Amino acid sequence: MLTRWQAELQEELRQERHPLDFLAGKPERISQINEDATMFNLEEFLPYRLYQATERSSQKFPEIYTAKYDITRVEWRVLFNVGLYGPINSQEIVERTVLDKSKVSRAVQKLVVRGWLTRDGDKVDRRRKALQLTVEGEEILAELSARAERHNAAIIREIGSDRVEELLGLLRKIEAMDLLAEE
Amino acid sequence: MLTRWQAELQEELRQERHPLDFLAGKPERISQINEDATMFNLEEFLPYRLYQATERSSQKFPEIYTAKYDITRVEWRVLFNVGLYGPINSQEIVERTVLDKSKVSRAVQKLVVRGWLTRDGDKVDRRRKALQLTVEGEEILAELSARAERHNAAIIREIGSDRVEELLGLLRKIEAMDLLAEE
DNA sequence: TTGCAATAGTCGCGATTGCAACAGTTACAG
DNA sequence: CTGTAACTGTTGCAATCGCGACTATTGCAA
Numbered sequence: 001m002l003t004r005w006q007a008e009l010q011e012e013l014r015q016e017r018h019p020l021d022f023l024a025g026k027p028e029r030i031s032q033i034n035e036d037a038t039m040f041n042l043e044e045f046l047p048y049r050l051y052q053a054t055e056r057s058s059q060k061f062p063e064i065y066t067a068k069y070d071i072t073r074v075e076w077r078v079l080f081n082v083g084l085y086g087p088i089n090s091q092e093i094v095e096r097t098v099l100d101k102s103k104v105s106r107a108v109q110k111l112v113v114r115g116w117l118t119r120d121g122d123k124v125d126r127r128r129k130a131l132q133l134t135v136e137g138e139e140i141l142a143e144l145s146a147r148a149e150r151h152n153a154a155i156i157r158e159i160g161s162d163r164v165e166e167l168l169g170l171l172r173k174i175e176a177m178d179l180l181a182e183e
Numbered sequence: 184m185l186t187r188w189q190a191e192l193q194e195e196l197r198q199e200r201h202p203l204d205f206l207a208g209k210p211e212r213i214s215q216i217n218e219d220a221t222m223f224n225l226e227e228f229l230p231y232r233l234y235q236a237t238e239r240s241s242q243k244f245p246e247i248y249t250a251k252y253d254i255t256r257v258e259w260r261v262l263f264n265v266g267l268y269g270p271i272n273s274q275e276i277v278e279r280t281v282l283d284k285s286k287v288s289r290a291v292q293k294l295v296v297r298g299w300l301t302r303d304g305d306k307v308d309r310r311r312k313a314l315q316l317t318v319e320g321e322e323i324l325a326e327l328s329a330r331a332e333r334h335n336a337a338i339i340r341e342i343g344s345d346r347v348e349e350l351l352g353l354l355r356k357i358e359a360m361d362l363l364a365e366e
Numbered sequence: 367t368t369g370c371a372a373t374a375g376t377c378g379c380g381a382t383t384g385c386a387a388c389a390g391t392t393a394c395a396g
Numbered sequence: 397c398t399g400t401a402a403c404t405g406t407t408g409c410a411a412t413c414g415c416g417a418c419t420a421t422t423g424c425a426a
Contacts, residue, residue, distance in 0.1 A: 050237040
């Protein structure tokens with residue numbers, strides 16, 4: 001069956017996601033799925049289903065921010081972290097986001113140039129540079145936060161508000177599991 | 184709603200919870216979370232939680248395959264698709280995986296050189312090239328599939344086998360929702 | 367038929383990435 | 397104190413990426 005393989009698939013898809021392709025009509029297939037004993041049931045493979053749901057639930061966002069603000073995903077991530085946790089230094093963003101520090105460094109540079117955040121030397125530890133949102137940065141982030149709220153509400157409407165806690169509970173169980181022990 | 188943005192956030196947060204950071208002693212944080220009215224509650228933000236669970240459920244896999252087989256994520260995705268749906272042509276893999284066609288093309292080249300799949304001209308449509316696994320490719324894929332099965336079983340143990348259908352149902356609802364109408 | 371649009375796959379090229387080296391700064395053992 | 401190790405943030409560079417141009421082939425309208 002298809003456990004591993006699916007984890008694979010999901011992961012890959014996560015990173016390379018490009019939403020609209022799903023919508024495009026597909027031509028006739030020349031291939032059929034192989035009903036091979038060595039292959040597993042993809043439909044019930046949880047990592048795969050989780051991936052699909054995740055992908056679906058976060059669709060549309062990239063195109064909104066890239067089109068409207070001409071900014072990359074990485075830059076958004078940095079901006080959000082500065083907004084939520086600022087003043088914050090780059091290293092902390094690296095830890096929170098698991099982005100490479102060079103990536104963070106470059107994103108910060110662009111955001112500073114753009115005027116969405118400031119980068120001041122830390123008085124206590126001069127290796128660090130304290131990052132903070134500018135007024136403009138705050139405005140944009142506020143707009144995005146509002147969007148996020150509305151989006152979440154839409155999802156809750158879809159699954160039924162009485163089942164939200166149920167879903168969150170299951171998801172938290174999965175998040176808490178210790179995979180290292182299984183392999 | 185908050186589609187895009189949330190994908191963003193999820194990504195960020197994923198790292199925050201990364202296990203090893205807990206072990207390594209961290210220096211004092213200079214930043215605290217900002218309890219700002221414009222910020223929303225991340226803990227109950229479904230795209231974020233979904234992302235976290237997805238990430239968690241598919242953890243460990245990349246390092247296993249990259250270390251053992253010295254192959255990239257993209258190459259695995261292509262290999263899996265050929266195994267499940269082969270004979271298949273590149274264009275179909277592009278549609279299924281949402282990888283760029285040049286990426287698929289390059290991955291296929293490497294896999295052919297490596298001897299894990301064959302690329303024969305399609306008799307009906309000579310633009311297409313039919314991809315199929317070699318014996319060696321099948322063996323490797325079988326091993327990965329077995330891993331996937333075991334992995335899925337472990338997740339099911341975690342959440343309880345009686346709640347699997349419940350979770351799948353909720354996930355499918357999310358997958359089926361029409362986000363375009365909400366924005 | 368014929369001609370043009372559409373498709374499959376490859377490739378060139380600038381942009382982006384991740385790794386690692388580096389400079390500046392701080393922590394700490396002895 | 398002192399010297400070494402560790403840490404922060406930047407940058408160089410090779411590898412990879414994605415966009416689009418391109419060739420070869422097929423589909424289809426007139």
